[in-house]
Amino acid sequence: REIYYLHPFFKAQQEADEAILDAGSILGVPRNCMNIVGATKGCFVGRMRILKNCEWLDCGNGDEYPITQQLL
Secondary structure, eight states, X not given: OHHHHHOTTOSSHHHHXXXXXXXXXXXXXXXXXXXXXXXXXXXXXXXXXXXXXXXXXXXXXXXXXXXXXXXX
């Protein structure tokens, strides 16, 4: 969704999705190799670590973490 919102030339989310698939097909790589991954709304994933309750959450391993009031 972020790509859809960042680029005004996409008129619908589906257009952005199709463009991503086309680019991956042309390059011969899956979208995760282009650093494009889908995430559930209200979740985050990526190269970051967050300190929560004296423990580190490593978000770079591909796991999704919900954005909750306790996390904020």
